[in-house]
Amino acid sequence: MATDYSLYLVADADYAAGRDLAGLVDAAVAGGVTIVQLRAKNLTGGAFVELGLALAGRLAERGIPLLINDRLDVALACGAAGVHLGQEDVPVPLARRILGPDATIGVSVNTPEEARRAERQGADYVGAGPAFATTTKDSPLAVLGPDGIRIIVQATRLPVVAIGGIGAGNAAELARAGAGGIAVVSAILGAPDARKAAEDLKKAFMRYL
Amino acid sequence: MATDYSLYLVADADYAAGRDLAGLVDAAVAGGVTIVQLRAKNLTGGAFVELGLALAGRLAERGIPLLINDRLDVALACGAAGVHLGQEDVPVPLARRILGPDATIGVSVNTPEEARRAERQGADYVGAGPAFATTTKDSPLAVLGPDGIRIIVQATRLPVVAIGGIGAGNAAELARAGAGGIAVVSAILGAPDARKAAEDLKKAFMRYL
Numbered sequence: 064m065a066t067d068y069s070l071y072l073v074a075d076a077d078y079a080a081g082r083d084l085a086g087l088v089d090a091a092v093a094g095g096v097t098i099v100q101l102r103a104k105n106l107t108g109g110a111f112v113e114l115g116l117a118l119a120g121r122l123a124e125r126g127i128p129l130l131i132n133d134r135l136d137v138a139l140a141c142g143a144a145g146v147h148l149g150q151e152d153v154p155v156p157l158a159r160r161i162l163g164p165d166a167t168i169g170v171s172v173n174t175p176e177e178a179r180r181a182e183r184q185g186a187d188y189v190g191a192g193p194a195f196a197t198t199t200k201d202s203p204l205a206v207l208g209p210d211g212i213r214i215i216v217q218a219t220r221l222p223v224v225a226i227g228g229i230g231a232g233n234a235a236e237l238a239r240a241g242a243g244g245i246a247v248v249s250a251i252l253g254a255p256d257a258r259k260a261a262e263d264l265k266k267a268f269m270r271y272l
Numbered sequence: 273m274a275t276d277y278s279l280y281l282v283a284d285a286d287y288a289a290g291r292d293l294a295g296l297v298d299a300a301v302a303g304g305v306t307i308v309q310l311r312a313k314n315l316t317g318g319a320f321v322e323l324g325l326a327l328a329g330r331l332a333e334r335g336i337p338l339l340i341n342d343r344l345d346v347a348l349a350c351g352a353a354g355v356h357l358g359q360e361d362v363p364v365p366l367a368r369r370i371l372g373p374d375a376t377i378g379v380s381v382n383t384p385e386e387a388r389r390a391e392r393q394g395a396d397y398v399g400a401g402p403a404f405a406t407t408t409k410d411s412p413l414a415v416l417g418p419d420g421i422r423i424i425v426q427a428t429r430l431p432v433v434a435i436g437g438i439g440a441g442n443a444a445e446l447a448r449a450g451a452g453g454i455a456v457v458s459a460i461l462g463a464p465d466a467r468k469a470a471e472d473l474k475k476a477f478m479r480y481l
Contacts, residue, residue: 107360108342133317136344140366151316157349 067097068244076103094261102132115141155184175218193227216241234267276306277453285312303470311341324350364393384427402436418449425450443476
């Protein structure tokens with residue numbers, strides 16, 4: 064079955080520090096999130112696995128894939144559907160060898176060249192960004208805007224998930240640019256009502272698809 | 273074949289930053305190091321794998337096992353012999369499931385209880401420390417001294433590798449306490465001559481075995 068990337072939640076443990084991340088994820092899924100990536104740059108391996116296992120159980124019941132940021136071993140330990148890799152992480156071919164043909168492997172890209180390489184190396188989707196300026200993640204990369212997203216969409220046959228600075232107000236522009244999905248952190252985790260925020264994002268993105 | 277833990281080099285990429293870690297490891301192995309753990313708390317997954325692959329090739333030629341600190345995925349990607357896990361890392365049973373029955377899995381311990389648990393969970397050896405006061409690694413843990421090492425040796429059937437503040441001047445006390453090996457970072461990587469330092473450590477440790 065094809066993976067639905069349309070509303071992709073990056074469940075960032077650092078961003079959500081001190082709050083109930085699993086509860087926020089539940090609410091976001093109830094609001095229409097179709098796939099979840101767990102990112103935890105500052106957790107130990109043990110705590111990362113523990114959180115991953117907690118999310119994996121809840122998401123599996125609802126048929127929502129869980130991806131793990133960076134750490135393939137945490138993905139294996141949690142029985143996650145796959146991983147999301149940055150340009151500095153374990154290379155895609157090694158990740159594929161370790162995780163097997165059925166795993167979902169995504170790669171962060173900022174240029175059409177990186178998207179083409181990800182495709183060549185066997186990735187399943189690319190996360191293209193930053194789509195808009197964002198403060199959630201420090202990044203020296205050029206903001207792509209809808210035009211930059213469109214160029215990446217045209218460069219690869221892989222689904223392109225736009226990420227960075229996305230909200231209900233600009234989601235439609237990305238749908239029109241050909242993005243297969245939008246990935247968000249703060250637009251859901253930082254909202255007063257995560258479920259409502261997810262519903263609004265989904266509506267905004269789907270309206271023009 | 274039983275693993276020889278007698279002179280265990282922790283090849284710490286942060287400690288060796290700016291120097292040729294692979295060259296230092298070569299020299300240390302020429303001086304008698306029997307097993308190498310690659311530790312890289314501040315490298316990205318990609319850089320960690322690259323360094324691991326560089327060491328794995330050189331060590332395999334000489335029959336010296338390479339262990340990877342913390343990251344099972346890096347160990348899998350490098351074809352390493354196994355991993356070394358801290359108390360905060362991925363739990364031993366999950367690591368065993370991911371790496372398989374032939375992998376070498378070591379665990380850091382500071383108490384007899386932790387050593388017994390590691391044994392129960394299927395670890396292959398424990399790294400017990402800090403044996404002496406050390407500045408290489410910040411640690412709030414109690415310094416064990418040779419008596420503390422002896423208590424851990426008596427608590428488990430696993431080989432006990434002592435770590436922390438070890439040099440040629442105090443290695444013999446650990447051999448007498450029953451340690452199966454000594455693990456060092458600065459005593460080799462910080463020495464003017466890594467090969468000579470390894471030779472001296474080995475001589476000091478083996479004299480009383």
